[in-house]
Structure formats: C-alpha cells, structure tokens
Amino acid sequence: MLWETEPVRPLDRRLLHYASAARRFLLIGALLGFAQTVVVIAFAWLLTRAITLAVAGERLSEIVPTLAALAGAIVLRSVLIWLLEVSANRGAALVKSQLRARVMATLAARGPDWVASRQSARLSTVATTGLDALDNYFARYLPQLLLTMIATPILITVMLWQDLASGLTVIIVIPLIPIFMILIGRATQTVQQEQWQALQRLSTSFLDVVGGLGTLKIYGRERRQFVLLRSITEQYRARTMKVLRVSFLSGFVLELAASLSVAIIAVSIGLRLIDGSLLLGVGLFVLLLAPEAFLPVRQVGAQFHSAADGLAAAEELFTILDDDMVLNDTAPTVPKADATAAPADQLGSGTGGLLLAGVTVRRGDTVVIDQLHAHFAFGKLSVLRGVSGVGKSTLVAALLGFVPMSGEVTLGGVAVVSGATRPWLAWAGQRPGLFRGTVAENVALGAAAADPRVITQSLDWAGAADVSPATVLGVNGDGLSGGQAQRVTAARAIYRALVTDCPVVILDEPSSALDVEAEARLLAGLRRLADQGRVVIVVSHRPAVVAAADHVIELLELTHV
Template identity: 80%
Template sequence: MRPLDPRLLRYASAARRFLLIGALLGFAQTLVVIAFAWLLTRAITLAIAGQFVGEIIPTLAALAGVVVLRSVLIWLLELAANRGAAQVKSQLRALVLAKLADRGPDWVASRQSARLSTVVTTGLDALDNYFARYLPQLLLTVIATPILIAVMLWQDLGSGLTVLIVLPVIPVFMILIGRATQSVQQEQWQALQRLSTGFLDVVGGLGTLKIYGRERRQFDRIRSITEEYRTRTMKVLRVSFLSGFVLELAASLSVAIIAVSIGLRLIDGALLLGVGLFVLLLAPEAFLPLRQVGAQFHAAADGLAAAEELFAILDDEAVPAATALSSALSTVPPTADAAGARTAAPVEQLGPRPGSGSGALRLAGVSVLRGDTIVIDRLHAEFAPGELSVVRGVSGVGKSTLVAALLGFVPVTGELSLGGVAVPAGPGRPWLAWAGQKPGLFRGTVAENVALRAASADPTVPDQMAPSRTVPDPVLIAQALLWAGAADVSPATVLGVNGDGLSGGQAQRVAAARAIYRALANDCHVLILDEPSSALDAAAEAGLLAGLRRLADQGRVVIVVSHRSAVAAEADHEIELQELIHV
C-alpha cells in the first residue's frame, strides 16, 4: 500500500477531513517552531550582549507562550488523529460489512471466515498507529520540511544548501529499511492469519476431535503456529529498533555537519551569532518529520496490510460473475424440462419497487451459475399468495441455490417479479423474511434474537434514519414463537455464543420465529424457510406447520425448502427440482 492510498480518501470521508485539519495544524505548528527558534535565539543573544533582565523578560514571556501553544497544537493534532482513526475505522467497517451482506453467504464462504474476521477487527484496529503516528509525520514532512528549509536558505545559504544535500540520505535509508520492514511485517500478518484460521477451525471441530481422541495433535499444531507468530513478531521488533537507530544516526550526523559548518564560520567571523544559532535550532526540526516517517513506518505496517486486503474486498465487483453466467448459458443447450423456454437478460429495476401486499412471486427462465457449473437452468415457477409452497429435490440439486437467488445473493438471469413488478438485482428485499439452515443465534436473550433488525422496514436504512425502530413488541415475539412451534421457549432465556443454551431443535425454531417476527412486524409479503424442521420431532414440526398455515392464510407467499414428508403433505403447491445432466 502507498503511504496515502487514494482509496482511503474515496471510501472514508473522515480521512479527508483529517487531512484538511492535520494540514492546518501542521502549518500552524511549523510557524510556531520558527517563532520558537527565533525567540530563543533572541533571548540568548540579548543575554550574551549583557542586556538587563527587564529587557529580556518580554522575550522570555513570548517564548513561554510559544512553548504552550506548540504543546496545544501537538495535542490537537494527536486528538484529531485519534478521532480520525476512530471515524475511519467505523466507516470502513460499515462499508465492508455492507459489502459482505451484499455479496451474500456464497461469496463469504469462498473466503476464509477467520481471515475476514481478522481484517475487520484486529487489522482495522492497527490503523490507529497509522493515523496517530505515521500520517501526522507524513503531513509535517510535506508541510514543515520545505518551509523550514526555505527559511534556512533565506537566513544562511550555506546551511540551507547543506540540508538540501544531506536530506536525501534519509529517504534512501527509509526506502531500504522500509522494504525490509514491509517484508517481515507481511510475513507476520500472514502468520497471524494462519493462527486465526487454524484456531477457528479447531474450535469449530473440537467436539469431533475430542470424540476421536485427536485433540492433542491439533494442540501441537496451534502451538507450532503460535511459536511461528511469536518468532516473526520478535523479528519485526528487531528490524523496527534497527531502523530507528539507523535513521536517528543519519539525522544526527546530518545535523552535526551543519553544526560544524556554523561553528567554523562563527569562529572565522563570517557568520553572525544570531543567524547561526537560529539556523542551528531549525536544522533538527527540518530533519525530524522525515526521520519520524521512517521510524513510524513499522507501527503502521499492520494497518496498511489490513487496509490493503479490505480495499480488495471493497473493490471486488460481482459483474464478472453475471457475465460468466450469461456466457455459460449461451453455450448450454436447453434441457428437456426447459425446452422452448427463453433465456432473458439480467433483470433491471423498472417502475416501483415491490412491497407488501403484492401478488405472486414468479420466476421465468431463471438460471443460476455457481463456479463453472450451472445449478439452475431456465426455471419457470410461480409462488402464489395464500399458499404454502414446498421446494423439494435430492441433495445438491440446487434448493439452497434457489433460495440464495431469491434473496439476491447470487447473480441470476431470467425474469424474477413480484406482483408483476421486476425485482431488482442485489440483496435489498424489504418485502421478504427468511430463515436459513443455520440458526445464526447470538449472545443475548431469546427475545433479542427473535426481534433482530425487524423494527425497520428497510434493512439498508441506518439506525438513526429508521424512525420505526422501536422497542421490540413482546406480544409479537410471543406470537412468533408460538407460530414457530416454540411456545415452550421463554423469551427471557439468556443464550450464550451461537445460541448456547438451546437444543438444536429449539435453536431451529427460534430462527424460524425470527423470520416470522420480521414478516409480522414489517408486513413482509414473502416468507422463505430453508429446512426449518430438519431437527424437529413430529409434534414440534406440526406446530411450526400450523403457524406457517396461518401466515399463508393472511395472504402471504410462504415458501419452505424441505425434504420432510409431513411438510409436503401440508403443502398447497409443490415444486420438484430435477438434477441437471452435465455433458
């Protein structure tokens, strides 16, 4: 990543504000540095000249004021940097989480979940050092160093030329050290990613490992990866300390050359004491920002590496997938079930957006591609309101893919409409409530899990812009649990991480209750449940089906993906997906 990536300014408006504020504070700090050097030089020359204390006191008072002002400016710059870092991290997290939601579970599953989690959490937190340490010094290098060199050239041409000659030595060291630092820092980041991924995999399969007595082997593996990460961290620290020493040495030698030159000319009488002392005080300040940029590069390297991966996520586009789908379909002949069906162009949003109270959900020639395989080829189906529809088929035939297409998580071709209005591409589905095969419960009460994000009719509207976001309705929560066949689960039950505290069947019914609650609270016209009763006994399944029947009787489109015979027996409409034969 470059010292200041333009994508950071494009994706985070807070970064632009910080750069503006930082530039103003940096300019003010530069003027204060010049004033400090001039006032200190004047105070010393007056004292050497034998002036009375009364004549020196105003200069000393002004000098004290400048010192206080410089401290305030440094504090303000640090405060702006910390606040800017917090705001930028918040904006980038919101963008990447929205991007993950927009891409859907298939896209996320194609990446390592632990890697994504590390980037969004620990990785972005490392941007604190980038904003608090590295970026302010970068701003001062651009603003303060040229101004200070110009002042030195104005006061003493020889010293100014000396600075111009020796100053490029520091960037040369910075480039050499920066490459080494970036290399070891990248290795450390990769080791952290491996550690996060390995640990998450072990935690996810700990039960299975324990049953088969293989947990010790994984323990040794995690210990080995941890040791590797520790070793690389110590290597980064060694390189960081060495780089700091080299840059300090180069800057000190450069200032020493200027000091020797000034001293010789003062002895010779070719330079006035006031000018020489003033220039000598400015020389370290001219080198300081550039020296600090190199020294603080290692502190920002973690954040830069994480930001690079985050920008890769934000820059990723789904257009190639849709293009590949259209290209693949053009080379595949129609199947026997789809003979005579036409392949329509990708859907575009025309007219008003569908909402509650709409008619049937229709699919005309809908096709879905996953990877290089066509999973659904020109499917024609209609889901009518007031009916309980069931989608069936053997494992792997594309039932979950069809659900993902209805949710807008995968690119499709063909016509998808609700009540005669084309459904736009993307995951925006305010008219739809859904529960997947995994319950996806979080730490909190059952009531909080059921009422998750259901008070706002549009999930894309931020919290502060959603006036309908109110306290969850306890009566509606109880009704949703009842219709999900989970009346025996108390809304006040406190759950652990991943819904710990409930059985598999109870967690499944709570997830179904969440979808039912959203449908009731937001008047969603379509409800989709993916294998909602796979872990239920006959009694619990009957309770859930009774609740779904009530929802259908309210005029909603209710779609259930299931292989259970009891669900098929209760259905008004059944769609059997056939496995495609790929030649």
C-alpha cells in the same frame, strides 16, 4: 475500477476514497502542521534573540519581553502538538468506523455464498484486529508524514534565506534519510507481511480447533492440534521479534544519519563563527532550525514501523473493498417484466403470486438451475423439493439476491427489480444464526421497537411456545437444543412477515431437526401465514411437509457434460 494490483503507499489514495473522514483529518492535520512550523520558527528566533541580548549585556528589563514571548511560543507549541494528537486519534477512530462499516456492507452485498468461500477467521481478523492496527498509521505515521511535507520545505527555505551554506548542506544531506527509509521500509514490509500471514494462520487454526474440539476430543486427536498451535504460535513469536529487530536497527540508522547531518552543519557554523564570517545571531538561529528540519523526516521513519501492521492489514482490507463490481456480481440480474416496477409496499398487492419465468442460476461456470418456470400462489403453502444437491438452496439464495440469476421474476404481476435488499421477503435458513442475547432479541433481530405480543405469537406459530422469550442465550445460540434453535429461527421469519407484512415467506429445511409433534405445530403456523394471503415456500423433502402442501414443485437434477 480495480485497485488490487496497487501496493499500499505511504499515503494511499484508496483510504481517501473509502473513508471521507480521512480527508477532513488530513486537512486539519495540514493546518495544524503549518501552524506548528510557524511556531517552531518563532521559537528559534525568540530564543536566539534572548541569547544574543544576554551576550550583548542588555539589562534584564530588555530581555523579559522576549522571554515572555518565548514562553508563549513554548505553550502554543505544546497546545498545537496536543491538538494534532487529539485530531489524529479522533480521525483514526472515525476512519476505522467508516472502513469497518464499508467492510460489513461489502460482505453483506457479496452475500453468504462469497463469505462461505473465504476463511471466516481471516475475514474477522481483518475487520477487527486488522482495522485496529490502523491506529498507529493514522495517529502516528500520517501526522508525521504531513509535518514532513509541510515543515521541512519551509524550514529549509528559512535556512537558505538566513545562511545559504547551511541550507545547501541540508538540501544535499536530507535526501540520504529517505533513501535509507526506502531501503529499510522494503525490508520492514517484507517481514511485516510475513508476521501478518502468521497471525492469520494462527487465528484460522485456533478457530478451527475450537469449532471441532468436541470431535477431536472424542477421537483423541486434540494433542496433535496442541502441537500444531504451539508451532504456529512459535512462528508468530519469531516473526514478531524479527519485526522488532528490524525496527530497532532501522531506527538507530535513521537517528545516526540525522545526528551526523546536524553535526556537519554545527561544525560548519562553528568554524565560520570563529573566523568572523558569520554573525552569532544568524548562526544560532540556523543551528536551532537544523534539528527541526530533520526531525519530521526522522519521525516518519520511526513511525513507519509502528504503522506497518496497519499497512499490511490495509492491503488485505482493500482486497475486500476494491472490487467495484461487487453488487453486479452478487445481485441477481433480473430483467424487468412488462409490468412497471413498483415500490416494495405495493408488491404482493396484485394477483398471481410469485412467478418465475425462464430463471437460470449459475454458480461460476456451472448451470445449477436452467430455465425454471414456477408459480407460487398467494394464500398457498408451496413446497420445493428435490434430491440433495439439485439446487433448492441455490434457488433460495438467488431469490434472496445472493447468487446471480437471469430470467423474469414477478410478484403480484409487478416486476421484482434487481438489488440486494428484499423488503417483501421473510426468510429462515438452514443454519439458525442465533447470537448472544434473549430469545426475544433473536426473534426481533435488532428491531428498534419490538412487539412482545407478536414475538410470543411468532414463537407459537413456529411451534416454539415452550421457549420463553426471556431465555438468555449464549454465543451462537448456546442454551437451546438443535430443534429449539431451528424453531426460533422460523419464528424470526414469521415475526418479520407479521410486523412488516411481507407477502413472501421462505423457509429452508425448517423441520429437519424436529420431531413429529413439533413439526405439526410448525406446519400449522405456516398454514396460518398462508391463510393471511401470503406466498409461503418451504424447502423440504420431509413427508409430513409434502403432505401438508397445497402445491409441490419438484426440481430435477441437470446432467452436465
């Protein structure tokens, strides 16, 4: 089901759909809100009783029990407010964790092809700053919305029961506040969306400048980017001040409307107390409840502005999550072959190697690979080559499960079923993809119990024996040369193959940045992998790699009309 056309509502059901913690949070909030409402009524009644007893001239001993109960009600209300705040903050943290996990899982399911087609700064802003902006939505706005839905009807009912005129006044006046909220909310959402877009532009521009700072410096164009960033920052500052201005003005309007409404009730009660048509106890009780009836509605309006950032980010978030066809669009559509599909640990146990029969790969409406028939044998080093743009990396992406394909794929005579996971496959891409940490941590890639011996062996087979596993890398693998980073990436694939016994290893241009000696060491390591009975596929056009291959598959360029 697609939800993309739906705007974010005050209580958006998509949050309940994607984050189960939100349901528990709403249930706990509703129970605490109901308890708080009961305590508010008890507080008003006890305070009214204490005042009427004092006015009637009762002795202090008669008033003390009421005062003690009143103090208990005050303490209980404080505890309930604290519990509601704790529940809201914990609920917000849980919901953010679940949504962030869903976003990361969705991005992984869509694959690098889809991610590369989007602005990385935009995606990272949504997954970090955007989700953090939901704190106010869950911790401030939703609790007040729940309290409004629960407390206001109950308080109005009690007021109607005690004093029909005051209850009717609240019923007539209170809809004016939501009307003001709707009008103001639309204006707020408009300026908030503009502010969010300005933040996205600022994030994207800053990331682009940082990424290309070296090139800009060499060509003497860094000053132009400085002026551009200053302009975007100024736009963001102006948008932020506009949001604050609208928030303050709307808060003033809501407070004024609520204050005038309570004043109308107070004047009505005062006049009837003077002419004796209303008892002091009833009038005071209703007068104490009137502000409490308006308070949740006022707070919803006030908190809506602090939650507007989260609402704007949530809309961006849902554009990533709302497509139920994600897996269908990204996973390869590989029909089962005649053989029955087997578990991952049985793949590669047969004979025949990796067989592609009639495989077609598309990118959008363009056919990149058409009816490919190829056989990659166990125990052989196979090379996949072709001119640039012929579809070598696209075929690899399809085998990885990131690009849709059709046809039959079997491994050891067993059909490879469609799906995003590839437990039978180890892979190293063209980009190193290294992260901050030691070389050993990059090679093991988060393994719970990394084997130091296998890490050293993997680096040796990748031709990176000169790189110490204890070497600490900076962001994006800073600290290694291009060739070293490429060999560490190859070592990562070799480590996975050795530890998990993957029957297939694919490396995409693993020696493009290597010298002759380093390339020879890498090829020797890949030969050892093949000698263990694995399918080893290298995407390359380097003469030394082609010469070392047991089998070469040439991809031919298609002619598109």
